[in-house]
Amino acid sequence: MTATPTLPTDAGNGPVFDEADPQYRGVARHEYLATLREGPVPIAWDMFGRAHLLRYHDVRSVFLDPEGAVNVGAGLAIALGATSGPLFDWQSHALIVQNPPRHTAMRGAIRSINARLARRLAPLIEEQAHRLVDEFPSDGVVDLVHAFCFTLPVRVIMGLLGLPESDEAQIGEWSPRALPSRPEGVPDADRVNALFREYAEARIEERRSAPRDDDLLTDLIHAQDRGDITRDELWATVQTLVLAGHETTSGALATGVHAMLTHENQWEQLRSDPSLAEGAAEEMLRWDAAAPEMGRVLTRDWEIGDRTLHAGTVVALNLTSANRDPRVFDRPDDFDIRRSNSKEHLSFGVGIHRCTGAPVAQVEMPIALxxxxERLDHLSLAEEPTYDPGFFRQFDSLRVHVRTDPRRAR
Ligand code: HEM
Known part of the structure; x- marks a missing residue:
């Protein structure tokens, strides 16, 4: 099923790799990274000159030192050649790339996204998941990405923000194009980011004139009124939440279900004991990091293996590789929903930027499973999927055979 990865070339510094290499973009990503991670230098340079840290403990220690490794602001946009324009503007104000004190203020504005909220959302998530399965054919082929994995998290995050379900299709169309992985994607990303911002600002103004008691958008507007966050930070947070809230969960669900169906007995185990769903979700998150890498700039010299990375080096914390580090995960390339330490994955990051939405995803994914x-009598792969070329790890589509269980129809 997988291609054999080509060996990276040595550029004096250490190995170099091209993230656009079809092998890296496709199913061979893990073999490709293992070759690099287990080589003599556990660092690989990408085509943007960023040093990818590949081992678990290196990645974790950089995450946990927000003074020794700071965020890069619009660094990703700049690396793609966007030094101004809508993509750059969004990235400049996005919570995820800020440092304290702006980061602390912006994070405070969304502190209501927590485990308590996630538990409160559970019945609504379950209802939405059932509604989506209601639309499946009783016996036929369905694209699980669009019919389920993508739509469920979009509904959840739109619901949290109090945005109408009727905007879902539009958001679904923009999202995969908003954050490109290659410079060629920038012009389209600029167009989409301009539309996204216009959309966010229009919804903010609507809500400002008709505030509600119970939605996150109203909370964010209050945070701006109090002076906790700026006007730019407000629309950028709305856009970040919409994107971060579903592209990730959607990718983790789709690649995870695929892993479940292509590894012997995993789906059957879950069917016979649905109480394994929480563990299965954590293993799905470990298996293929939906947000594959996070950028930082080092502010002091760091020892990585026997190399020194100097202050000023731009690093990419490669979560995909860290999650398969055999130093932490026994038989890392086995997909095992009963793995005892899958929860140690780094897919949500760790430290001050740890994913705000992790409690939501950790409720949403087990419910989805x-x-x-519960509803399907049969689920199997109809064809091998291809990967989306964007930043997030996701399939273009995931075509599966489904047969719904008529006894479980609602
Ligand atoms: C499977 C699902 C998800 C994955 C894999 C994921 C991944 C991540 C990662 C790796 C980070 C850390 C970034 C860093 O350290 O540079 C992050 C941050 C963030 N995530 Fe998630 N995320 C997921 C779901 C969500 C959801 C559902 C939401 C919203 C409800 C969300 C909102 C955010 C926000 C706002 C941040 C920025 C936090 C900060 O910078 O302080 N994410 N996410």
Whole structure:
């Protein structure tokens, strides 16, 4: 099923790799990274000159030292050649790339996204998951990405922000194009980011004139009124939440279900014991990091293996590789929903930027799995999927055979 990865070339510094290499973009990503991670230098340079840290403990220690490694602001946009324009503007104000004190203020504005909120959302998530399965054919082929994995998290995040379900299709069309992985994607990303901002600002103004008691958008507007966040930070946060809230969960669900269906007995185990759903979700998150890498700039010299990375080096914390580090995960390339330490994955990051939405995803993913095993009599792969070329790890589509269980129809 997988291609053999070509060996990276040595450029004096250490190995170099091209993230656009079809092998890296496709199913061979993990073999490709293992070759690099287990080589003599556990660092690989990408085509943008960023040093990818590949081992778990290196990645974790950089995450945990927000003074020794700071965020890069619009660094990703700049690396793609966007030094101004809508993509650059969004990236400049996005919470995820800020440092304290702006980061602290912006994070405070969304502190209501927490485990308590996630538990409160559970019945709504379950209802939405059932509604989506209601639309499946009783016996036929369905694209699980669009019919389920993508739509469920979009509905959840739109619901949290109090945005109408009727905007879902538009958001679904923009999102995969908003954050490109290659410079060629920038012009389209600029167009989409301009539209996204216009959309966010229009919804903010609507809500400002008709505030609600119970939605995150109203909370964010209050935070701006109090002076905690700026006007730019407000629209950028709305856009970040919409994107971060579903592209990630959607990718993790789709690549995880695929892993479940292509590894012997995993789906069957879950079917016979749905209480395994929480563990299965963590293993899915470990298996293929949906947000594959996070950038930082080093502010002091760091020892990585026997190399020194100097202050000023731009690093990419490669979560995909860290999650398969055999120093932490026994038999890392086995997909095992009963793995005892899958929760140690780094897919949500760790430290001050740890994913705000992790509690939501950790409620949403097990619910999604339980609804699927409960409602489906049969689920199998109809064809091998191809990967989306964007930043997030996701399939273009995931075509599966489904047969719904008529006894479980609602
Ligand atoms: C499987 C699902 C998800 C994955 C894999 C994921 C991944 C991540 C990662 C790796 C970070 C850390 C960034 C860094 O350290 O540079 C992050 C941050 C963030 N995530 Fe998630 N995320 C997921 C779901 C969500 C959801 C559902 C939401 C919103 C409800 C969300 C909102 C955010 C926000 C706002 C941040 C920025 C936090 C900060 O910078 O302080 N994410 N996410």
């Amino acid at each position: 339980r609804v699927l095993v």
